[in-house]
Amino acid sequence: MSQVLLETKGLKKYFKVGKKNLHAVDDVNIKINLGSTLGIVGESGCGKTTLGRVILRLHEPTGGDVIFEGQSVTKMSKKELKKFHTSAQIIFQDPFSSLNPRMSVEEIIAEPMIVNKIHKTRKEIMKRTAELMDIVGISERLATAYPHELDGGRRQRIGIARALSVDPKFIVCDEPVSALDVSIQAQVLNLLMDLQRDLDLTYMFITHDLSVVKHISNEIAVMYLGQCVERAPSRELFANPRHPYTKALLSAIPIPDLSMRSRKIEIIKGELASPIDPKPGCRFAARCPYVGDACHEPQELSELSPNHFVACIKPL
Amino acid sequence: MSEKLLEIKDLEVIYKTDLETVYAVNGINLSLNRGETVGIVGETGAGKTTTALSIMRLLPSNTGVIPNGSITFDGQNILTLKEGDMRAIRGERISMIFQDPMTSLNPVLSVGDQIEEALILHNHEKRTKEQIKMRVEETLELVGIPSFRKNEYPHQFSGGMKQRVVIAIALACEPELLIADEPTTALDVTIQAQVLAMMKELKDKMQTSMIMITHDLGIVALTCDKVAVMYAGEIVEFGTVEDIFRSEKHHPYTIGLFGSIPNLEQESERLDPIDGLMPDPTDLPAGCKFSPRCPSCMEICKTSPPNDYYDGEHRIKCHLFNIED
Numbered sequence: 001m002s003q004v005l006l007e008t009k010g011l012k013k014y015f016k017v018g019k020k021n022l023h024a025v026d027d028v029n030i031k032i033n034l035g036s037t038l039g040i041v042g043e044s045g046c047g048k049t050t051l052g053r054v055i056l057r058l059h060e061p062t063g064g065d066v067i068f069e070g071q072s073v074t075k076m077s078k079k080e081l082k083k084f085h086t087s088a089q090i091i092f093q094d095p096f097s098s099l100n101p102r103m104s105v106e107e108i109i110a111e112p113m114i115v116n117k118i119h120k121t122r123k124e125i126m127k128r129t130a131e132l133m134d135i136v137g138i139s140e141r142l143a144t145a146y147p148h149e150l151d152g153g154r155r156q157r158i159g160i161a162r163a164l165s166v167d168p169k170f171i172v173c174d175e176p177v178s179a180l181d182v183s184i185q186a187q188v189l190n191l192l193m194d195l196q197r198d199l200d201l202t203y204m205f206i207t208h209d210l211s212v213v214k215h216i217s218n219e220i221a222v223m224y225l226g227q228c229v230e231r232a233p234s235r236e237l238f239a240n241p242r243h244p245y246t247k248a249l250l251s252a253i254p255i256p257d258l259s260m261r262s263r264k265i266e267i268i269k270g271e272l273a274s275p276i277d278p279k280p281g282c283r284f285a286a287r288c289p290y291v292g293d294a295c296h297e298p299q300e301l302s303e304l305s306p307n308h309f310v311a312c313i314k315p316l
Numbered sequence: 317m318s319e320k321l322l323e324i325k326d327l328e329v330i331y332k333t334d335l336e337t338v339y340a341v342n343g344i345n346l347s348l349n350r351g352e353t354v355g356i357v358g359e360t361g362a363g364k365t366t367t368a369l370s371i372m373r374l375l376p377s378n379t380g381v382i383p384n385g386s387i388t389f390d391g392q393n394i395l396t397l398k399e400g401d402m403r404a405i406r407g408e409r410i411s412m413i414f415q416d417p418m419t420s421l422n423p424v425l426s427v428g429d430q431i432e433e434a435l436i437l438h439n440h441e442k443r444t445k446e447q448i449k450m451r452v453e454e455t456l457e458l459v460g461i462p463s464f465r466k467n468e469y470p471h472q473f474s475g476g477m478k479q480r481v482v483i484a485i486a487l488a489c490e491p492e493l494l495i496a497d498e499p500t501t502a503l504d505v506t507i508q509a510q511v512l513a514m515m516k517e518l519k520d521k522m523q524t525s526m527i528m529i530t531h532d533l534g535i536v537a538l539t540c541d542k543v544a545v546m547y548a549g550e551i552v553e554f555g556t557v558e559d560i561f562r563s564e565k566h567h568p569y570t571i572g573l574f575g576s577i578p579n580l581e582q583e584s585e586r587l588d589p590i591d592g593l594m595p596d597p598t599d600l601p602a603g604c605k606f607s608p609r610c611p612s613c614m615e616i617c618k619t620s621p622p623n624d625y626y627d628g629e630h631r632i633k634c635h636l637f638n639i640e641d
Binding site: 043044151153181182183184185186187189190193208210211212214215216238248249251252253254255256257258261267268269271272 | 359360474476477504505506507508509510512513531532533534535536537538557558561562572573574575576577578579580581586587588589590591593594
């Protein structure tokens with residue numbers, strides 16, 4: 001059951017900004033087990049999306065390694081990479097800009113199969129396209145429609161069908177529901193969970209919405225300024241957050257329940273620091289209510305209890 | 317304390333173009349007492365922002381038409397006011413916080429100038445230049461921005477800080493009614509918590525009434541006294557927060573909305589979303605607007621629009637409750 005499908009080792013991605021380096025992803029170690037979902041949470045600018053892209057090598061990593069089924073993704077040749085992309089796919093955040101406006105729905109879904117030569121004949125491809133549309137719940141009459149004719153929820157379903165067209169094992173879902181209304185969001189989440197069950201998929205689910213991540217993930221990694229500050233099974237993380245940032249993040253979610261009205265919200269002051277050439281030491285230190293001198297030393301992710309990792313010198 | 321500040325009666329708003337007519341708001345009734353916060357919840361296209369713009373009289377003049385209804389603010393029907401008289405209310409007695417702080421500020425004016433603008437245009441107290449400068453600094457400090465930043469431009473501020481500037485502009489003239497249109501949607505959760513806490517504090521301090529437009533039921537639970545749930549241009553359910561969050565009786569849409577949010581407290585395997593999509597506002601269904609998506613739709617729902625069912629102040633627009641009685 002707990003066979004590791006994907007693992008990152010000290011993964012780094014720096015972007016050059018003039019002469020300085022923007023540390024988008026800095027030394028991230030995660031593991032995703034076969035058939036499970038790892039949720040990646042964090043606020044905008046913390047490097048969630050970059051992490052997802054580096055894992056699929058849509059960005060070249062600056063350092064570290066990604067191991068997928070025992071094979072190093074960073075060392076793959078172009079040919080191997082193409083093959084890797086048939087088993088690892090991505091669903092993009094914005095269904096409005098990630099579909100080609102000049103292609104019809106069936107063309108969009110069929111394209112990966114044509115590019116990767118998955119099926120031999122056109123007939124097979126069209127048959128599979130129709131199947132995929134049925135799986136994600138787009139009615140057949142929309143096959144020749146163009147993206148602008150469809151609403152956000154349906155467009156996101158096309159994005160899902162396109163990712164599924166190459167029969168992947170692993171899908172990076174980059175905020176797939178954040179552009180959608182709540183009732184549509186729930187429909188898409190249910191679809192993603194059904195697909196996981198039926199097709200044995202493994203997800204890396206990137207989001208800033210903590211209630212969504214709790215609903216869908218087995219394990220959660222919390223990111224702050226390019227680093228993973230806490231990683232734990234999802235129930236454990238919500239019940240027992242150990243990093244001050246995680247605790248503040250959880251307390252900041254408005255809960256639709258009146259009994260929570262009087263609850264004291266722990267408001268963290270200040271805002272995200274600049275990720276350009278950050279100082280050594282804990283990156284949350286400037287906003288942390290429990291900050292001490294030792295916090296300016298570099299922090300390592302350490303295992304406090306089984307499977308619960310925290311990068312904090314004095315965890316809560 | 318329970319003096320009525322704003323009353324909306326049978327308000328209808330349409331957007332009319334040569335090609336089609338969009339029925340954005342279809343006969344809503346809403347009232348707001350002084351010092352109260354009313355939340356308007358609903359999904360994209362429910363008519364929340366259109367309602368707010370009608371109160372501000374900021375509907376696009378070439379297409380937006382109000383065929384019916386009245387909006388009474390402090391005893392005056394503002395829909396019949398002359399534009400000049402409206403200008404004395406807009407920005408001064410009623411002001412609005414817009415959704416997107418990134419686009420609602422002028423990029424070529426410093427934030428101090430933008431706050432000052434509101435004060436100069438509504439200068440009834442005959443403040444001198446010096447006094448206005450003082451007031452600008454006061455307002456900035458009020459929303460938690462150090463006053464020495466008043467000469468900076470919007471691009472030098474982060475999203476949360478920009479939203480504070482927008483709030484400062486809205487509050488500069490100490491309005492009686494503040495309309496907040498999704499004030500925190502564009503912000504991260506920790507910043508959202510900061511901004512919401514600040515708004516609540518300022519509201520209590522200045523005794524402002526507020527209309528909070530949002531799609532997040534969590535924000536409603538946190539900030540509002542009364543809630544209106546909107547769907548396809550109608551208020552399908554209205555009541556106090558207790559009515560909406562605690563009562564047994566609900567409009568099927570409200571139930572669907574709650575079923576769509578993953579619950580943090582309980583473990584649930586699947587969500588119970590509402591099937592289907594929002595109806596096309598140019599071609600609304602006859603009868604109940606929610607009937608095509610409603611799990612408890614009856615024959616009568618398809619043909620005749622439901623009336624409000626009252627239970628004290630709690631009102632629900634649904635046939636389910638009218639038939640029982």
